[in-house]
Amino acid sequence: MKRYGAMNGFFLLVLVILSSNLIAESTAYSLEQCIDFAWEHSTTMSRVNNSLESKQANLEQSKAALLPNLSASVNQSYSTDENYVDSTSGGYWDGSDNSNTNLALSSSLTLFNGLKLINTIRQSKVELSATEQETHFEQDLLSLDVLKAYINVLIAKERLTNSETQLKSSEEQVELSEARKEAGIISNSDYLNIKSQYASDRATMIAAMSTFRINTVSLMQTMNMPLRDTFEIIEPDLNTLLNNQIDVDSNLIYETALGVRPELKTAELNAESAQMEVKIAKADYLPSLTLNGSLESSYSDALDSVDFAEQMENQFKTSVGLRLSIPIFQNLKVKNQVTQASIQAKNTQLELIDLKNNLRKSVEQVCTDLETAYMNYQASLDQFNAEQEAYKLADEMFEQGMINSVDYQTAKNNYVNAENSLNQAKYSVLLQSRILSFYKGESITF
DSSP states (O other), X not given: OHHHHHXXXXXXXXXXXXXXXXXXXXXXXXXXXXXXXXXXXOHHHHHHHHHHHHHHHHHHHHHHTTSOEEEEEXXXXXXXXXXXXXXXXXXXXXXXXXXXXXXXXXXXXXXESTTHHHHHHHHHHHHHHHHHHHHHHHHHHHHHHHHHHHHHHHHHHHHHHHHHHHHHHHHHXXXXXXXXXXXXXXXXXXXXXXXXXXXXXXXXXXXXXXHHHHHHHHHHHHTTXXXXXXXXXXXXXXXXXXXXXXXOOHHHHHHHHHHHOHHHHHHHHHHHHHHHHHXXXXXXXXXXXXXXXXXXXXXXXXOTTSOHHHHHHHTOEEEEEEEEEOOOOOTTHHHHHHHHHHHHHHHXXXXXXXXXXXXXXXXXXXXXXXXXXXXHHHHHHHHHHHHHHHHHHHHHHHHTTSSOHHHHHHHHHHHHHHHHHHHHHHHHHHHHHHHHHHHTTOOOOO
């Protein structure tokens, strides 16, 4: 008995562990958690982050260009010549086999080149900031995609719930109608119509189940999450969200968007970078000044009387100098570079103008869509209330035999359609309100 008791305890423990793992895996995701998961696992975000690291490396490289360079060289040569003149000693040797070693250390520092290095650093900083804003923009776009997929799941879930309720109601009606047909209260035709409605509701429920599954998979794919059967989402409090009043003044929202939207900041920074590129190109018109220095020594085995250390000391040379380079004619290369940079700068300004115009259109559109969604919601709510009352009345009249099954089914279908339309209208208001928050620079959340 103790053995069986121990085995039962073991299996109970295993069952508890498996149940806890199942609960952990089926934790429902909020919209914020879905967005965070998408940010972390998106390949698009990974590429943008890689671009950010690349721009950071470019900035470090442009700063390093201000520092002096330093290089060392070693030159080893062998020669065999009957008439040999040693470059180190300047002596003449007849029929020799010689080895020469040259050691050198050199450095140079750019003192002035038309502020080209300074402007390159400034440009690199601007490009890094532009990439940071692009990162925020890509996050916002991905958040919108997750939001739309999330709401599609909520709509599909509502329809599945409604279809299950209607199927259960139809099943009860079939049972009731069968008893009433046997009692002679309703005709066989009415009974068959009720059974037909039940079959139709069952097909509707299966279709709703399929749509819900497809939309759920679509959300997981948008998040770049491996498919799992235990995936669930948290339903928001629709009534509270719908009661929140949202300002739909397009002019005010547009002015707000001008100051917060990352795509605008990116465009402005790109325009600034293009102006820097013009300055960098013009720097080649100006003279450049470079400080150079070197240390050098050599050794030759042709001087047998002098050892290596002594030769290296005797041949040791140092040099320091300034090099001034003045461009006179460069085959119009610099002129064309400046022209191309100026054209690109003009194009970035035009892109900024287009982006602002498109932003205004988008803001006006979403404000209009939100107002329309609110009106549709109110109309759908009124229609739902009316169809609900009509369905209740038809249900009572059908039970009393005052109307036939066709009229009853018509009232029921109108009620179901009104309920689905109302749910669609609710989530349409929710979606448009979140998109409006997106343009105001607010976090996408419920």
